[in-house]
Amino acid sequence: MMKPSIYVTLFLSLLIFSSEARSAKVGTQIAFLADVHLHDIYASPEGTETQLLPQLKNGNPVLMRSMMAQLSSTRLFNENYYVFIAALDDLVRRNVKLVVLPGDFTDDGQPMNVLAVKRILDHYTSRYHMRFFVINGNHDPVRPFTQSAGKSDFLGRDGLEVALHSAAHSRCTSAIAPRQLCSDDIKNWGYQEIMNALAQHGFTPHSNDVFYETPFTSQNNNGVTFESRQLQWCDESQPKKCVNMPDSSYVVEPIKDVWLLAIDANVYIPKDYATGAYEGSGNAGYNAMRTYKKPILSWIESVARRAREQNKQLIAFSHFPATDFYDNTNKDITQLFGPNSLQTKRLPTAETAAYMADLGLQLHFAGHMHINDTGSVTSKNGNRLINVQVPSLAAYRPGYKLLTFTGSKEVEVTSENINDVAGFDELFPLYENEWQKRQQQGMNNWSRHILTSQDYLTFTDQHLLQLIEQRFLPKEWPPELVNYLQQHSIMDLITLLEPQKAKYSSTLAEVPAITLVYDFYRLKSAADTAMLEIDKQTYDVLLSEYSMTMQTCIHNSKLVCQLRQLLLIMQKMFNEEPADKVKFSW
Structure with missing residues (x-):
C-alpha cells in the first residue's frame, strides 16, 4: 500500500501569471461530479486472504459489498467504480478540462479508496491534461482524524458476507472470527492523510494557476504548513481544553478571471474535548458553520468582495447545500412524515441561506443529498444566491452538472445524465450466487429483478425501488x-x-x-x-x-x-x- 508522504510546506498564497493560463472564453466548460463514493473493488488490502473473496470470470478476486448491503443504502457501493470512469470518459469526449468534485469522492475515506481516486485523477491529468478540484465531504473524512473502521457486509466467495476491519479495531485485536479479515487499508483516514494524497488536485497550488489562496494565507505570505491550516476550538467550560480542527477551504483562479471557491463546510462538533470524540458532520453544514467556523465565513465574504472589485466570476462549491433543496415543502413533509424525516435535518435554515447570500455568494454548487435540484434565496438586503444540487453518480438519477460559459459573464448549467455504463453488470453473476445462497439458507432476501437491468440507469432505478420497499416505507x-x-x-x-x-x-x-x-x-x-x-x-x-x-x-x-x-x-x-x-x- 502506498504510504502518505510527510505534508510538505504549501506555497498557497500564489499570484502566478503563467503563459499556459487560459481565459474563460465562450464555450469554456467546468464539470461538477458529486458523491462518487468510490469503492475500489479491485483493491487487494494488505494482509487479507483473497481465498475468501469472490472471483470474476478471469479468476481475479474482487473486494465487493453484498447486494443486500447496497439495497439497504441510499447509494450503490460497487458499480461506482465503473460509472466514475464512464463519467470521466464522457468529459474527455467533450474536451472538458476543468472538473470539480464537491465531496464524498470516496466510500468512507479509506486509504485504499483515497489512493484509488488519486490514481484515477492522476491518470486523467497526465493523459488528457484535465484539472481536478476536490473538497472534502462528510465521508472523506468520516471524522477529522484517522480512526479504526471497517465493514461487515463484504461479499464472500461462498455468497455469504465477510467482514473487513482495520488492525486496531476490536474485531481484529480480539480472537479473530473465521469470516473476519483485517487490514489497515480499510481504516478511515483523517484530513491530513486525505489532503496529502490529493494535494495536487486542489489542496495545493498548481504552476498554471493565476491565483491561489486559503483562509490562512494572504497575498504576501510565502506558504503555510498543514499544522497552521487549522482552527482552534476550545471548550467553553474549560478554556484550556482545545482542539486544532483542520479546514481545507481554498480559492483558485485556474483560468483568467474565473475564481473557484472551494468551501470546506464539514463541522465535526466535539463530543468530548478530552478524549477527542466528535460528531459526524452529515447534519451540520452551513448551519453549524455559523457557530464553529466564523473565521472561514469572514474569509468567504472577503473573497466575494474581492471578486466583485477585481471583476472575477466567482463560482463557489462545497459538499453541503447553501439553500433549501426541497422546494419549500419542509413544513408539508414534517406534517405528513413527522419531524426530522426525509433528512430535513440537513436543510439550511432560511436565516442561514440568507446569510450565505449576504456574504456575497451568487452561484453555489453542492452535493450531499444525492439529488438534482435548483434552489434560490433572496435576502432582505436584496442579495440573491442560486444553489445547484449536483446529482450523485451512485444513485438515481445518475449524472453530473456541466457549466458552460455562454458569454464573458454568463453561464448555462445543464444536467448531463449517465444512462449507459460499460461493465456495470460485471458483478451480476456474483450477485446471483449471493441470492441463491441466501435463498438456500432461508435468509431475508432481495428481489432478483434488479439483475435484469439492461443499462445503468435502470439499475439505479431498481436500486431506488428496492430501497423504498426495504427501508423508506417501513421507517418513514x-x-x-x-x-x-x-x-x-x-x-x-x-x-x-x-x-x-x-x-x-x-x-x-x-x-x-x-x-x-x-x-x-x-x-x-x-x-x-x-x-x-x-x-x-x-x-x-x-x-x-x-x-x-x-x-x-x-x-x-x-x-x-x-x-x-x-x-x-x-x-x-x-x-x-x-x-x-x-x-x-x-
Missing part, C-alpha cells in the same frame, strides 16, 4: 397510508378522494397506487429529469384537483388528508425551479 411512512397504497389502484385513490370523479380512464384501475410513492422518490431525486411511471395528464388531474394541506383538510378522514398532503408535496416538486437547465449571469 405512516403505516395506514402505506397499507392503502399497497392494496389499491390510482382509480381507487381518485374515487376515495372524490367519488363523483370516478369517470376517469379505466386504465388507472390497473396502475397500483404505490406507484405514487415510487414516482415521489424519483421526482425528489431527479426533479425535471425524472422518468415517471404515471403519465403527466394523470398527474395534472391529481395534483390540480386533489392536493391539500393537512390543516385545511378538516372534514376528511386521516387517510384522505394524508393522500391530499402527499399530492400537495408532489405538486410543489413539479412546480419547482428547473433543474435540467439553469442560466446565470454576474
Whole structure:
C-alpha cells in the first residue's frame, strides 16, 4: 500500500501569471461530479486472504459489498467504480478540462479508496491534461482524524458476507472470527492523510494557476504548513481544553478571471474535548458553520468582495447545500412524515441561506443529498444566491452538472445524465450466487429483478425501488397510508378522494397506487429529469384537483388528508425551479 508522504510546506498564497493560463472564453466548460463514493473493488488490502473473496470470470478476486448491503443504502457501493470512469470518459469526449468534485469522492475515506481516486485523477491529468478540484465531504473524512473502521457486509466467495476491519479495531485485536479479515487499508483516514494524497488536485497550488489562496494565507505570505491550516476550538467550560480542527477551504483562479471557491463546510462538533470524540458532520453544514467556523465565513465574504472589485466570476462549491433543496415543502413533509424525516435535518435554515447570500455568494454548487435540484434565496438586503444540487453518480438519477460559459459573464448549467455504463453488470453473476445462497439458507432476501437491468440507469432505478420497499416505507411512512397504497389502484385513490370523479380512464384501475410513492422518490431525486411511471395528464388531474394541506383538510378522514398532503408535496416538486437547465449571469 502506498504510504502518505510527510505534508510538505504549501506555497498557497500564489499570484502566478503563467503563459499556459487560459481565459474563460465562450464555450469554456467546468464539470461538477458529486458523491462518487468510490469503492475500489479491485483493491487487494494488505494482509487479507483473497481465498475468501469472490472471483470474476478471469479468476481475479474482487473486494465487493453484498447486494443486500447496497439495497439497504441510499447509494450503490460497487458499480461506482465503473460509472466514475464512464463519467470521466464522457468529459474527455467533450474536451472538458476543468472538473470539480464537491465531496464524498470516496466510500468512507479509506486509504485504499483515497489512493484509488488519486490514481484515477492522476491518470486523467497526465493523459488528457484535465484539472481536478476536490473538497472534502462528510465521508472523506468520516471524522477529522484517522480512526479504526471497517465493514461487515463484504461479499464472500461462498455468497455469504465477510467482514473487513482495520488492525486496531476490536474485531481484529480480539480472537479473530473465521469470516473476519483485517487490514489497515480499510481504516478511515483523517484530513491530513486525505489532503496529502490529493494535494495536487486542489489542496495545493498548481504552476498554471493565476491565483491561489486559503483562509490562512494572504497575498504576501510565502506558504503555510498543514499544522497552521487549522482552527482552534476550545471548550467553553474549560478554556484550556482545545482542539486544532483542520479546514481545507481554498480559492483558485485556474483560468483568467474565473475564481473557484472551494468551501470546506464539514463541522465535526466535539463530543468530548478530552478524549477527542466528535460528531459526524452529515447534519451540520452551513448551519453549524455559523457557530464553529466564523473565521472561514469572514474569509468567504472577503473573497466575494474581492471578486466583485477585481471583476472575477466567482463560482463557489462545497459538499453541503447553501439553500433549501426541497422546494419549500419542509413544513408539508414534517406534517405528513413527522419531524426530522426525509433528512430535513440537513436543510439550511432560511436565516442561514440568507446569510450565505449576504456574504456575497451568487452561484453555489453542492452535493450531499444525492439529488438534482435548483434552489434560490433572496435576502432582505436584496442579495440573491442560486444553489445547484449536483446529482450523485451512485444513485438515481445518475449524472453530473456541466457549466458552460455562454458569454464573458454568463453561464448555462445543464444536467448531463449517465444512462449507459460499460461493465456495470460485471458483478451480476456474483450477485446471483449471493441470492441463491441466501435463498438456500432461508435468509431475508432481495428481489432478483434488479439483475435484469439492461443499462445503468435502470439499475439505479431498481436500486431506488428496492430501497423504498426495504427501508423508506417501513421507517418513514405512516403505516395506514402505506397499507392503502399497497392494496389499491390510482382509480381507487381518485374515487376515495372524490367519488363523483370516478369517470376517469379505466386504465388507472390497473396502475397500483404505490406507484405514487415510487414516482415521489424519483421526482425528489431527479426533479425535471425524472422518468415517471404515471403519465403527466394523470398527474395534472391529481395534483390540480386533489392536493391539500393537512390543516385545511378538516372534514376528511386521516387517510384522505394524508393522500391530499402527499399530492400537495408532489405538486410543489413539479412546480419547482428547473433543474435540467439553469442560466446565470454576474
